[in-house]
Amino acid sequence: MPSLEDELFPSTPGKFKIDRGHNINRQFHRCFASTSTMFIWALFLIALTASYLSFQSFVDSGNRYFTASWGGIQWEKQIRNSAKTNRPGGMSVLVTGATGFIGSHVSLALKKRGDGVVGLDNFNNYYDPSLKKARQSLLHSQAILVVEGDLNDVKLMAKLFDLVAFTHVMHLAAQAGVRYAMENPSSYVHSNIAGLVTLLETCKSANPQPAIVWASSSSVYGLNDKVPFSELDRTDQPASLYAATKKAGEEITHTYNHIYGLAITGLRFFTVYGPWGRPDMAYFSFTRNILQGKTITIYRGKNKADLARDFTYIDDIVKGCLGSLDTSGRSTGSGGKKRGPAPYRNFNLGNTTPVKVPTLVNILEKHLRVKAKRKIVEMPGNGDVPYTHANISLARREFGYKPTTDLQTGLKNFVRWYLSYYGYNRKDVW
Ligand SMILES: O=C(O)[C@H]1O[C@H](OP(=O)(O)OP(=O)(O)OC[C@H]2O[C@@H](n3ccc(=O)[nH]c3=O)[C@H](O)[C@@H]2O)[C@H](O)[C@@H](O)[C@H]1O
Numbered sequence: 001m002p003s004l005e006d007e008l009f010p011s012t013p014g015k016f017k018i019d020r021g022h023n024i025n026r027q028f029h030r031c032f033a034s035t036s037t038m039f040i041w042a043l044f045l046i047a048l049t050a051s052y053l054s055f056q057s058f059v060d061s062g063n064r065y066f067t068a069s070w071g072g073i074q075w076e077k078q079i080r081n082s083a084k085t086n087r088p089g090g091m092s093v094l095v096t097g098a099t100g101f102i103g104s105h106v107s108l109a110l111k112k113r114g115d116g117v118v119g120l121d122n123f124n125n126y127y128d129p130s131l132k133k134a135r136q137s138l139l140h141s142q143a144i145l146v147v148e149g150d151l152n153d154v155k156l157m158a159k160l161f162d163l164v165a166f167t168h169v170m171h172l173a174a175q176a177g178v179r180y181a182m183e184n185p186s187s188y189v190h191s192n193i194a195g196l197v198t199l200l201e202t203c204k205s206a207n208p209q210p211a212i213v214w215a216s217s218s219s220v221y222g223l224n225d226k227v228p229f230s231e232l233d234r235t236d237q238p239a240s241l242y243a244a245t246k247k248a249g250e251e252i253t254h255t256y257n258h259i260y261g262l263a264i265t266g267l268r269f270f271t272v273y274g275p276w277g278r279p280d281m282a283y284f285s286f287t288r289n290i291l292q293g294k295t296i297t298i299y300r301g302k303n304k305a306d307l308a309r310d311f312t313y314i315d316d317i318v319k320g321c322l323g324s325l326d327t328s329g330r331s332t333g334s335g336g337k338k339r340g341p342a343p344y345r346n347f348n349l350g351n352t353t354p355v356k357v358p359t360l361v362n363i364l365e366k367h368l369r370v371k372a373k374r375k376i377v378e379m380p381g382n383g384d385v386p387y388t389h390a391n392i393s394l395a396r397r398e399f400g401y402k403p404t405t406d407l408q409t410g411l412k413n414f415v416r417w418y419l420s421y422y423g424y425n426r427k428d429v430w
Pocket residue numbers: 176177178216217218219269270271272280281282283297298299300307308309357384
């Protein structure tokens with residue numbers, strides 16, 4: 001069987017071998033053979049160049065043939081339909097991370113009140129992608145299209161803005177998780193830094209420029225020990241790479257606001273929980289392990305102090321996101337040029353009531369009616385902070401943010417969802 005190399009480079013001299021017995025025709029044959037050889041070689045070179053160029057353009061078309069499923073007239077129509085608003089003065093919002101926990105809830109809430117929504121998500125496997133697919137089905141049932149693609153795909157991002165004049169971007173796509181940053185640091189740089197910059201570059205060039213609301217994190221307060229955390233407190237002591245990339249995001253967004261006139265709001269979320277939540281988070285994995293009779297590990301801080309979090313319920317966070325979008329103000333630039341100052345804001349979105357982690361476990365035990373097997377260990381030095389506590393007066397003043405769900409109620413809703421989603425019969429548990 002000929003190798004690929006043999007096929008690409010056939011042994012041309014053999015093909016034009018001259019019969020040495022025909023002397024009269026020798027000159028003619030030699031001449032003919034050399035002309036033909038040159039001709040064949042020329043053809044061959046042209047063919048080779050053409051194949052190289054077409055291969056290059058195939059590769060250049062953004063790897064999308066290999067990795068993503070977007071493009072085509074039908075797809076473009078679906079994007080435009082999904083982005084259509086259904087109320088006077090409605091927004092057209094690009095939601096990144098749309099099949100994530102917060103992204104799916106915010107997308108549904110926007111659609112429900114008549115805003116147009118186009119989702120974007122790369123469906124990565126940081127946690128079970130089937131949960132993301134299930135959230136996608138939910139969005140699909142409400143006529144929200146989620147494009148499968150990566151923030152770093154410059155061509156896709158530009159295409160989306162070619163198709164729709166988005167008024168707002170709700171940027172929730174990120175590599176989440178505080179402790180995972182020690183396992184896979186580059187994924188944080190890829191999504192939270194490079195992906196953010198690609199998004200901002202796209203938004204800066206868009207005409208009109210959208211206003212941007214994006215997910216920062218309570219983790220930016222890092223080792224700050226002044227409580228409750230206020231937006232005026234220092235955020236220059238991150239305790240994890242995750243926190244450092246979120247803090248960097250705040251600095252990067254400030255730059256784009258300053259240079260290009262993009263209206264930008266950063267939301268510092270405080271340990272968000274609830275139905276359709278993230279399986280990597282403590283309340284979720286504790287629930288799974290308690291139900292499976294497995295031991296849960298509870299971290300404890302210095303001097304045996306319990307860790308505490310300002311756990312914030314998803315519905316309150318959704319209200320905060322919508323309030324931020326509604327008050328975002330407008331970007332002022334066009335054609336990549338700033339035309340005047342635009343709003344730049346950062347808000348805490350927390351619950352204002354920190355709860356100790358062992359108390360969270362007590363509440364789960366009560367709702368699940370199963371006793372947890374607990375193992376208490378010293379907090380490993382992997383990026384955790386001992387406690388978080390939000391001062392939310394700024395968000396309250398700007399858009400009336402007022403959380404109303406306590407941890408008891410929120411976890412009850414979560415447990416109800418968990419049991420039904422994973423097919424538990426209540427009798428199995430109680
Ligand atoms: O507010 C944020 O900005 C972040 O919130 C969330 O981080 P955290 O507050 O660390 O939440 P989460 O992991 O649920 O741990 C909760 C508590 O359980 C403790 N914890 C955790 C795991 C375990 O096995 N044992 C344990 O005690 C643990 O020590 C901690 O005290 C998001 O994940 C993050 O993406 C980001 O959004």
